[in-house]
Amino acid sequence: MTTPSAELALARFPEDSRDQLRAWDASDEYLLKHLAESGRALDGTVVVIGDRWGALTTALRAHRPVQISDSFLAREATRANLTRNGAGPDSVRLLTTQDPPPDRIDVLLVHVPKSLALLEDQLLRLAPGVHEETVVIGTGMVKEIHTSTLKLFERILGPTRTSLAEKKARLIFCTPNPGLARAANPWPHSYTLPDGIGPVSGRTVVNHAGVFCAERLDVGTRFFLRHLPYGRGAERVVDLGCGNGVVGTAAALAHPAAEVLFVDESYQAVASAEATYRANTDDSGSEFGKAEFRVGDGMDGVPDESIDLVFNNPPFHSHQATTDATAWRMFTGALRTLRPGGELWVVGNRHLGYHVKLRRLFGNSELVASDAKFVVLKAVKK
Structure with a gap:
């Protein structure tokens, strides 16, 4: 980038030589x-x-x-x-x-x-x-x-x-006016989840400002929640790209002994996920397993072959650009960290073609559910 005082060498993170998107506008x-x-x-x-x-x-x-x-x-x-x-x-x-x-x-x-x-x-x-x-x-x-x-x-x-x-x-x-009367900050915002979406039906979700669908549950997550594998025993579960944490909280409620990791690259999202989890569980006693809340780049820092189940609703925008780079990093991170036999469950718009990427990485992809707009896919680490 050329500035009035210097030429700056700038790149996005993580740096990818194939990425032609600039780190400024x-x-x-x-x-x-x-x-x-x-x-x-x-x-x-x-x-x-x-x-x-x-x-x-x-x-x-x-x-x-x-x-x-x-x-x-x-x-x-x-x-x-x-x-x-x-x-x-x-x-x-x-x-x-x-x-x-x-x-x-x-x-x-x-x-x-x-x-x-x-x-x-x-x-x-x-x-x-x-x-x-x-x-x-x-x-x-x-x-x-x-x-x-x-x-x-x-x-x-x-x-x-x-x-x-x-x-x-x-x-x-x-032009600042320090004497301006201001209303109280309305964030974070809470609302009650609808019925018919599994263990979190009628529960409270908490959203800090800037988190996706802060006013109501988005239709993709609603569809995902209706088709998650709730009949599992104790596992290590990751809500990857957790947003407000409603998917990971559903997993925790369905499997009280499970260890659930909530991870997102947004500080607002991880704060929301923790607030949603705390509002619906009591992990101070033995009823619930351990929950961890981490801000980071996908599965970075998660040990290899340590996870049983990953839930993921990957974003397909990076600011104004449409890209599958984030989804690809999430899928490859899941493959690395899943134990043999572990599963990645993904929800996405039909047109994104995630089944192709999953087959390329995992060697398999199963269609679990679909409607006119969304698909739920499962890939198993062999």
Whole structure:
């Protein structure tokens, strides 16, 4: 990426030489160009949120910014990109969306996230640290910035306006009003699950902001829950890409002695999964087995051939790009960690053709259930 001050070598994480997707977009370039041309001094505490692959944090490393991210992959990309460009790991401060934000914020740079709920949650969490002299600038592609986005900035921080578009990107300028009356943060949000979906029927699910389908159960997961193998004994089970944890919680309720690992690359998702599990079980006694909640890249860190059952509803988008790279990493990770005879259960849209990938990896793929939109597949490690 070319910036006003330097040429940066940037890559996504995990790095893949076959991946042609860039680790930045035109909105990152627009923001950095504006900061350079405005001559604005970035003094005090600089906070960067929504930095998808660390491009902004790396470019501004001389100002020792605080990056706040919901994504494990974004944090790892930031670490790798800092190193790639000659900066040490202590040149910035990396926080997650679950960590307490800085008490005082002098510059707030926001790469607008896809989730309006996550933006709302983060602005409400950061607002107490913003003062009337804080520089607040948002950035995003034109298709990502809507009237509702601007209204959020105005409602939570103060008067807001936008720039002209440049290379299909736009900037947001907000003038903080510390005296603005704000409603309480509505996140996390809870709702009751419907009937007819197995052990979690009528149970409570908890969603932190930005987690997929935070308002109601999505139809794919509902279909998956109706076809899971509930008649199993004690096992080691993984809810891979757990989201709000409803699938792993269903497994725990069906098999009280099972050890269940909830894993996702989103800090918000893993916090939701733990809250959902705690709301529906009491693992302080002997009734339930052990539950573990891990933020990470798929099955990384899970020992080889240590798992009996993996449940997976893989995403097929990486921000705005459609890709099967994440699903492929999840499937290969499951193959490595499953014991012989262990099973991977997958739900996905029919058109994604996951059965082809599973046959290539496992040598087999069984159609367990299907409807007009979704399929549930099972692959067995031989």
